[in-house]
Each structure stands twice: as structure tokens, then as C-alpha cells.
Amino acid sequence: MFLRPCHPGPEAPGGVIIQGQQQARAASSFPVRGLAEGLALVGMYLVAARVGLLLAAEDSHIGPVWLSSGVALGGLLLLGLSRWPAVFVGAALVALTLEMPSGVVLAIAVGSTLEAVVGAMLLRRVACSRELHRVRDVAWLGAAAGLGALMAAAMGPLGLVVAGVLPLAQWWPGAWLWWMADLLGVLLVTPPLLLLRRPRRVRAAWEMGVLPAATVAVCVGVFAFPQPGSGSAHALAFLLFPLSAWAALRFGPRGAALSSLFIAMAAIAGTARGLGPFFTAGALPQGLVVLQLFIGITALTGLLLAAARAERRQAVEVLELLATTVRAVHEGVLICEVREPGVLHTVFANEALCALVGRRREELVGAPPGALLASGDSGERLRLAEALREERSLRAEVALTRPDGTRVWSEMQLSPVRADGEAVTHFVATHRDVTATKELQARLVAAERVAAVGTLAAGVGHEINNPLAYLALNLEAAQRSLAAEGAEAPARVRDALGSVRGAQEGAERIRLIVRDLQVFSREGAPERGLVDLNALVPPAVRVVLHALRPRARLVEQFGPVPRVLGSEARLGQVLLNLLVNAMQAIPEGDPARNEVRVRTGTAPSGHARVEVEDTGGGIPPDVLPRIFDPFFTTKGSGEGTGLGLAICQQIIRTHGGELHAHSVPGQGATFTLLLPPAPVQSAGPSVSPLLRGNARGAEASPGALPGRRGRVLIVDDEPRLAQSMRLLLEPYHDVVTATGGEDALARVAGGEPFDVVLCDLQMPGMDGIAVYRRLVAEAPVLVSRVVFISGGVSSPEARAFMETVSNPVLEKPVRPDVLLSTVEATLASVAREEARGAVGATGLG
Structure with a gap:
């Protein structure tokens, strides 16, 4: 190569190598810092050029490697694209020192600058990593070096030809050597610059002494003695390949880069002095081509080996991490290999799955996964077989068997794995223990069933209360009527009286049963x-x-x-x-x-x-x-x-x-x-509030008859119950019935007087609460005379209302003696009120 023109330019920050970080740093740098970095890059460029000239063949500016091209690309990658003027100045200064014409200086400077900028931009575009720990990163570095070197190899020799420095017939050989020299300069210098940082600690520290010593010994034996064209020297040179591979495999990309740079420098120095197997007297370009191929193959092989090992190490680390994670997860994981269509064999099971099914991993690995399924799950087996046949995912709840025969319910997620992107090679099944959830669901269903029975009992009890109430009242009326016959009654009357009393006992038992059901099935917020x-x-x-x-x-x-x-x-x-x-x-x-x-x-x-x-x-x-x-x-x-x-x-x-x-x-x-x-x-x-009336009635003498005839208003939407109460009360009181709240209020508004108001709480339309509130507003004298009758208070509004009033509440079915006693007690209360009113009136008179 013609060292004067061969000034490969610095390359711009490449992809992940700088990832915008250097650009941001350059953009935010102060002018002083930028100037200092530019001057430093110019200085390094000139030093690399000087070393390259020293390594050139004697009495020639031709050298196999132009180190300044690697400095230029590495500088732009580390410092940012904005430092390209430093590459231009450095290339121009080197050309001027070689006394090149001004046109050639300009062509060399422009070509070297474009070389570095184009290479850096390409590396940045493809997101190349500064670590060079992937094979693709090394490949893209080589591509960027080759593409950038084309710029310098095209413009430098062309300027020399135009200026008459280089004969036209020598343009192609000169361009080839120029391109190869710049390419090798990038491969040898740029990686060490990118990897120039604190090295990692190496476990086998002895290798750091043995490997350099062995490399130096082989290089001395190959390149320190005049043995041009020697076959034994050529064979000895092959020992440098395993040493370079050793450096790459044990010390990574940094070791590969440094080893390749040292071997290249030794080979170039020896060849330039006429030593070593690559020197060919009288055929300098041909000898340089062989040397360049040796250097290029050594450098690329070392970088690729180091990248491949780094990728493998990362893949192994990821696999180990995944394996550790899978072993540690709480869900069971089962991996099965598809050895032939429809036939699976377990190749992995984590600890959680072993604990779930109560087996050791050795028992699971190699066995068909279907052996874990419970024998009775024929439906799930069919679904699983269909999913395996169609090579699709499946989510299902399956029953797994333990060695002791017990079952464990698992929520299984089955997923196919296509390792080569096409055929399914494995299936992965994750199992989550849902045994407790299944039991909880079953128990909740049972609890809901119990709650539904309780609600049904409350409703049935309420419906029974009305017919039971008028049945009890009618039986009481019949019993009183038959008892009036006395001891002189005929035998058939006495038999009928016994039957009625037996029926009354049965009705009383039904009443107690219904009341107990209502107590234990009461809903809502408990009072x-x-x-x-x-x-x-x-x-x-x-x-x-x-x-x-x-x-x-x-x-x-x-x-x-x-x-x-x-x-x-x-x-x-x-x-x-x-x-x-x-x-x-x-x-x-x-x-x-x-x-x-x-x-x-x-x-x-x-x-x-x-x-x-x-x-x-x-x-x-x-x-x-x-x-x-x-x-x-x-x-x-x-x-x-x-x-x-x-x-x-x-x-x-x-x-x-x-x-x-x-x-x-x-x-x-x-x-x-x-x-x-x-x-x-x-x-x-x-x-409870619902039993206030019954308790009060119980305190009265059940056999006592009313001592005063009063006027009683019965308000109930059940005509038969109202009629039964009327029949019971009519011998002792004047009774008026109303089948709804509106009818009762109409009578009150019409001026009819009443001493007692027996009012049902739950009625369609206007219920007992609404009747009470209307009486408060329209006939307050009747408010204290109201006795409520209820088949069971269930709504929160009704319970809150009953907590606020002091009126008696009789629970259906009302016992006849309790009904009579309650009416008598209310009439007595009315009489006391009237007496107090009369005394008050007399005092005022």
C-alpha cells in the first residue's frame, strides 16, 4: 500500500457502540473540551501514521496496514461524529509530511474522513455493540471497515494518478493495497480502542503470563530470522492460530484484539525488514497481499471466536437462569419431548411438580406424562390427546394422582414449542394446584344451598302463617262454641270438642315450628x-x-x-x-x-x-x-x-x-x-321486638274474658284471617273489618270511632307502616290504640320502624287467648287515658 495516500478516516459512532450516548456527550460538551478531544484525536492519528510508516518496507512508503484508519473509526465511535474535523486535519497533515501535492492532500483527507464517518454511521444504524460480544457485531464491524475503506481507496489513488504521482497502470494494484491496509487497520486497532477499559479478573491468572510468553516466542521464531519462502517457517506460523484462539476463548474479545494486534505488528515488522516467511524479494505487492491475508484471517478468526464464545456463555447463563427460575417457581413445570407423532417423553420436571404429585424427579423423567392423570378423567384425556394431535395450546383442569392414590386438582396450561420455527419438538405444561379452590367451590355451593333452604324456609313460614292463623282462630271459636254446651252435651258433641282440641294442639305445634324456622332463617342485618x-x-x-x-x-x-x-x-x-x-x-x-x-x-x-x-x-x-x-x-x-x-x-x-x-x-x-x-x-x-305482643299477652290471664265491650277495627288483606278474628272477637266486642289500608283510613276519616286497631304490617299497596304514619297525621288519638300483626318482619325498613314505636306486635299465627288479652289490655289503656282526660277536664272547670 502507498502509505502516503492510505490514510483511512475515522469512523462515526456506531449503533450500540455509542447508542446516542457519545452524541449527547458531544452536543453537551464545552468548546474547550471539544477542542481538547479533537487535538487528542489528531495526535493519536499522527502517532499511528508514524508507526505505520516505520513498519513500511525499507526505501518504500508501502505498508500492509494503515493503523490510522482504526484510530479514526475508534475515535469517532468513542467521541462522537462531531469530531470528524480532527480526522480531516490528521489525514491532511500526514499527506503534507509526505510532500504530496495540494490536490492529493485534499483527496486523501476527504477520503479518510468519509471512510471514518460512513463506517461509524453504519455501525450506529445496525446497533452494533461496543463489547463486540456477538458474532453479528464482528461481522458488521468488518462490513463497516470494508465499506469505509472503499471511500479512501477510491479517492486516494485517484488523486495520485491525477497528480501524476502514480502511473495509471498502477492504479488498481495501488487501490487494492490501499483498501486492504485500511480494512486491516480497522480490524486491528478499532477493537482494542472500543474494549479499552478495566479488564475483568480471570480465574486462571497463570494463563495471563503463559499465553503472552508463548506468543512472543512463536513470533520471534517465525519473524525474527531471514527465511523467505521457507516451508518450515510457514508451518511454524500456523502455531499462531491456536494461540490466537486461546486468547479469544479464555480472555474474550479483548484478548483476541490484543493478541491479533501483537501478532500483526510482529509479522509486519519482520516482513518490512526482509525477515520471516512472508517476505518476497522483488515482488513486494504480492508478498504484502499474502501478509495481509494472514493478518486479516488471524484478526477475524480471533474476534469471531471470542464473540461466539461470549454468545454461548450468555446463552448458557440465560439457560441456567431459566432453569433455576423454573426449578424455583411455585407452579409445577413439565417439559416433554415429541419423539414421534403422539408419543411424549418427559425430559424435565421442577421441584414444585414433584411435590405436587409426590414423586421424585427420577420417576418422572423418561415416563409418559399421561401416567400422571387420574384414570377416571376420560374426557380430559380426550381433550389432551386432541390438543397434542393438533399441536395447539390447551388450558384445562385435570386430576393428577399421587402414589398413595389420592387426587390433586391442577389447572394445566399446555403449550407447544417449535424449536426450529416449524415442527413442534416439545410441549411445556405448567400445573397450578387448585385442590383447595375446588374444595372451596364445593363448600361454597353447599353453603349457598343451605342459605337457599333458609330463605325458602322463611318464605314458606310467612305463607303458612296466614292460613294457620285463621285455622287456629276458627278452632278456638269452635272450641268455645262446643264448650258452651257444658257437661250435659251429647257424646258426639264431646267427641267433636276433643277433636277440636286435638286440632288446636296440632296447630300450636305448627305455629312453634314456623316460629323456630323464622328465628333461624332470619335474613338481613341481625337486630x-x-x-x-x-x-x-x-x-x-x-x-x-x-x-x-x-x-x-x-x-x-x-x-x-x-x-x-x-x-x-x-x-x-x-x-x-x-x-x-x-x-x-x-x-x-x-x-x-x-x-x-x-x-x-x-x-x-x-x-x-x-x-x-x-x-x-x-x-x-x-x-x-x-x-x-x-x-x-x-x-x-x-x-x-x-x-x-x-x-x-x-x-x-x-x-x-x-x-x-x-x-x-x-x-x-x-x-x-x-x-x-x-x-x-x-x-x-x-x-325480640317481634314478640312484644305475645309476651304481653302471656302475662295476662289466658282465660280472662274482656270486661268492657269495645269497638275494634281489623285491617288485613287476608279476608279469611280477618273473618276468623272477627268471629273470635264478635261475642265480646263490636268488630269492623277492612281489607286494605285505604279502606281503613276512609272509615276513620268518615268519623267512625274505634277503641282498638288490629293492623297487618305487610299488605299490598298501603302497608301497616303507611297506615300508622297517616294516623299520626290525621287521627293521633288512635296511634296508641294500634296493635300490629306480622307474619315476620324481614325488611330493614320494617325492623327500623318497629324499633322506634312502642305499639304491641303480635306474630302470626296469633294465639286466640293472646289476641283476646291484647285487645283487653289495649281497651284498659284507653279507659285509663279517658279517665285521666276526664279528671283533667274537671280540674279545669
Whole structure:
């Protein structure tokens, strides 16, 4: 090459090598800094040119490598494209030192600058990495060097020809040597510049001494002695290839770049002095071509080997990371290889999958994955086989089997893997344990079924109340009529009276059953009030008594219990659940030897106490601490959900109480319920707002007849019930019926006087609440005379209304004696009001 023209220019920042970082730095640099960097680049360019001239053949400016081209490209990549003027100045100065004509100087400077700028722009465009740790990066570096060198090789020799410095016949050989020299300059100098930073620590530090020593020894043996054309010297030169590969494989791109640069310098220096196998006397260009090929192959081989090893190391690291991640994930991962169509063999299973199916990895690897599926899942097997046949993804819930035969439900995601982009070579299946979710879903379904039964019971109870009410009232009327015959009545009358009394007892039992259902199925926000636990036990006992009789006898022990503030329905639910648990702990068949005992009393702490004790098999010590855990149960799948005791404990805790269990295996179990006493204890029995009327009626003498005839208005949308109450009351009072609120208010507005108003709470159109509010506004004297009748208050509005009024509330079906007593009590209250009014009027007179 003609060293004067061969001034390859600096190349611009290339892709990821600078990634805009150097551009941003150049743009933000102060002029002083930019000038300093430009001068430094010019200086390095001149030094590299001087070294290249020193390595040129004696009495010639021809050299195989132009180092300044590598300095130019590396400088622009590191400092930014804005430093191109430094390349131009450096190339021009080198040409001037060689006493080139001004036209040649300009051509060389422009060609060298374009060479560096075009190469840098290309590397930046393809996002080449400064680390040169990918094969594509090395390939693009070679392409950028070759393309940029074309600029310099085209303009430099052409300027020499035009100026008459170079004969036209020598233009092609000169352009070829120029291009090769600039290309090799980039391959030898640019990589060390890009990789010039703090080296990484190498584990085998001895190699850092042995490798350079071996390289120096071989280079001396090959290039330090005059042996032109020697076959043994040529063979010895091949020892440099494994040394270069050693440097690339052990020390990466940096080692490859430095090793190639050293070997090239040794080869060029020896050849330029007429030493080594590449010197050919009298045929300088041909000898240079062979030397250039040796240097180029050595440099490219080393860089490519280092990049390939770096890529492989990164791939191995990624694979190790993925493998570690897959092993550590909580979801099970199964990888299967497709060895032939439809036939899979497991090649990998992570720890989570092994734990899920209870097998070791050695048992899974090599086995067909279908062996894990439960035998009964024929449908899922068909879906899986179809997905494998069609090579598509599949998401399904499958049952996996453990060695002990138990099943585990898994949510499986099956995905095909196309390693070569076309054929499916593997399938990856991820398994997520959804056993607990499946059990939860089943238990929630059971809980919803129980809730639906409770809602149905509440509705059925409400519907039964109306016909039961007029049935009871009609039976009471018939009984009174038949009883009027006295002892002298015929036998058939006495028989009829006995039948009526039997029917009354049946109706009373139905009434109690309906009331118990309403207590335990009451919906909505539970109302809070004073609750007497002694009064709450009998309804719960009546619900379970029919199922308890074949198992055990029931013993009730009632003691003094302080009233508690709470929800009658929720506390009743707890008692009912404890009784059911006690009943289920005792097998059927020997009721005489077993018993369920319910005790009430007051604990030493002053808390209300209820104990439910059974003589069943007891609770094992290892199970006892877990009986209050949600979804924990020792019963079969059809007997319990594992929610009962957990809900009971939660209810008691919300009431500020405690629920404890004590058991001795083989001797039964005792559940103790403790509730704090209410802050204020009333004198009478504690009842809910819905039972105020019934309790008041119970206090009156059930056999007492009214002492004053009053005028009673019955408001009920059920004509038969209104008629039954009229028949019961008519012997003692004047009764008027109305089938709706509007009809009743019309009578009041018409001036009809009434002493008592029996009003149904729930009616279509205008209900009892609306009637009451209209009376407050239009006939306030009747407000205190209203007695409500309800089949069960369920809406929050009705419950809130009943909490704010003091009027009696009779719960359907109303017992006849309670109805008569309530009317009598209301009439007595009216008489007292009238008496107070008369006294007040007299005093005023």
C-alpha cells in the first residue's frame, strides 16, 4: 500500500457502540473540551501514521496496514461524529509530511474522513455493540471497515494518478493495497480502542503470563530470522492460530484484539525488514497481499471466536437462569419431548411438580406424562390427546394422582414449542394446584344451598302463617262454641270438642315450628336486643329433637342466666349448630345409653354460660386445636363443609364472647359458650321486638274474658284471617273489618270511632307502616290504640320502624287467648287515658 495516500478516516459512532450516548456527550460538551478531544484525536492519528510508516518496507512508503484508519473509526465511535474535523486535519497533515501535492492532500483527507464517518454511521444504524460480544457485531464491524475503506481507496489513488504521482497502470494494484491496509487497520486497532477499559479478573491468572510468553516466542521464531519462502517457517506460523484462539476463548474479545494486534505488528515488522516467511524479494505487492491475508484471517478468526464464545456463555447463563427460575417457581413445570407423532417423553420436571404429585424427579423423567392423570378423567384425556394431535395450546383442569392414590386438582396450561420455527419438538405444561379452590367451590355451593333452604324456609313460614292463623282462630271459636254446651252435651258433641282440641294442639305445634324456622332463617342485618338464652334454647331443641331421638335422650338443665345484648337469630344459629354437632357425634341405635345435655347458668366471671355436652366418641387431641379452622372437617364429603364451628366462633366473637371445646377421647365432648351480660338488665323476660305482643299477652290471664265491650277495627288483606278474628272477637266486642289500608283510613276519616286497631304490617299497596304514619297525621288519638300483626318482619325498613314505636306486635299465627288479652289490655289503656282526660277536664272547670 502507498502509505502516503492510505490514510483511512475515522469512523462515526456506531449503533450500540455509542447508542446516542457519545452524541449527547458531544452536543453537551464545552468548546474547550471539544477542542481538547479533537487535538487528542489528531495526535493519536499522527502517532499511528508514524508507526505505520516505520513498519513500511525499507526505501518504500508501502505498508500492509494503515493503523490510522482504526484510530479514526475508534475515535469517532468513542467521541462522537462531531469530531470528524480532527480526522480531516490528521489525514491532511500526514499527506503534507509526505510532500504530496495540494490536490492529493485534499483527496486523501476527504477520503479518510468519509471512510471514518460512513463506517461509524453504519455501525450506529445496525446497533452494533461496543463489547463486540456477538458474532453479528464482528461481522458488521468488518462490513463497516470494508465499506469505509472503499471511500479512501477510491479517492486516494485517484488523486495520485491525477497528480501524476502514480502511473495509471498502477492504479488498481495501488487501490487494492490501499483498501486492504485500511480494512486491516480497522480490524486491528478499532477493537482494542472500543474494549479499552478495566479488564475483568480471570480465574486462571497463570494463563495471563503463559499465553503472552508463548506468543512472543512463536513470533520471534517465525519473524525474527531471514527465511523467505521457507516451508518450515510457514508451518511454524500456523502455531499462531491456536494461540490466537486461546486468547479469544479464555480472555474474550479483548484478548483476541490484543493478541491479533501483537501478532500483526510482529509479522509486519519482520516482513518490512526482509525477515520471516512472508517476505518476497522483488515482488513486494504480492508478498504484502499474502501478509495481509494472514493478518486479516488471524484478526477475524480471533474476534469471531471470542464473540461466539461470549454468545454461548450468555446463552448458557440465560439457560441456567431459566432453569433455576423454573426449578424455583411455585407452579409445577413439565417439559416433554415429541419423539414421534403422539408419543411424549418427559425430559424435565421442577421441584414444585414433584411435590405436587409426590414423586421424585427420577420417576418422572423418561415416563409418559399421561401416567400422571387420574384414570377416571376420560374426557380430559380426550381433550389432551386432541390438543397434542393438533399441536395447539390447551388450558384445562385435570386430576393428577399421587402414589398413595389420592387426587390433586391442577389447572394445566399446555403449550407447544417449535424449536426450529416449524415442527413442534416439545410441549411445556405448567400445573397450578387448585385442590383447595375446588374444595372451596364445593363448600361454597353447599353453603349457598343451605342459605337457599333458609330463605325458602322463611318464605314458606310467612305463607303458612296466614292460613294457620285463621285455622287456629276458627278452632278456638269452635272450641268455645262446643264448650258452651257444658257437661250435659251429647257424646258426639264431646267427641267433636276433643277433636277440636286435638286440632288446636296440632296447630300450636305448627305455629312453634314456623316460629323456630323464622328465628333461624332470619335474613338481613341481625337486630340487636336483650336476649334470654333460656328462652332461646327450646326452639333450637325442637328443631333437632326428631333427628336426635334415634341417637340419644335430651337433658335440659336451666339455671339463672343474665341477659345478653345480641342477635337472637345469630345466637340461635350457634345453639342449633352445637346441638347438630353433638347429635352427629353419636351413632344411631342406642338412645338409652347416650345423651345430649344442655346446661345454662352463670359463670364465676358473671358471663352467661351455655354448655352442650354429648357422650359420643370425643375429639382426638391432634384434631381438637383445629376444629375452629375454616373448612377443616373430619366428616365425609356429604356430611359437613367445615364451616359450622368456624362461623359459630366468629358469631360469638362479634358478640364479645368466647367459645371453647373440651374433649376426652371415648368420653364425649363439651362445648362451652360464654357471653358478657348486657349493661342494663330489664325485669321481664328478654324477647325480640317481634314478640312484644305475645309476651304481653302471656302475662295476662289466658282465660280472662274482656270486661268492657269495645269497638275494634281489623285491617288485613287476608279476608279469611280477618273473618276468623272477627268471629273470635264478635261475642265480646263490636268488630269492623277492612281489607286494605285505604279502606281503613276512609272509615276513620268518615268519623267512625274505634277503641282498638288490629293492623297487618305487610299488605299490598298501603302497608301497616303507611297506615300508622297517616294516623299520626290525621287521627293521633288512635296511634296508641294500634296493635300490629306480622307474619315476620324481614325488611330493614320494617325492623327500623318497629324499633322506634312502642305499639304491641303480635306474630302470626296469633294465639286466640293472646289476641283476646291484647285487645283487653289495649281497651284498659284507653279507659285509663279517658279517665285521666276526664279528671283533667274537671280540674279545669
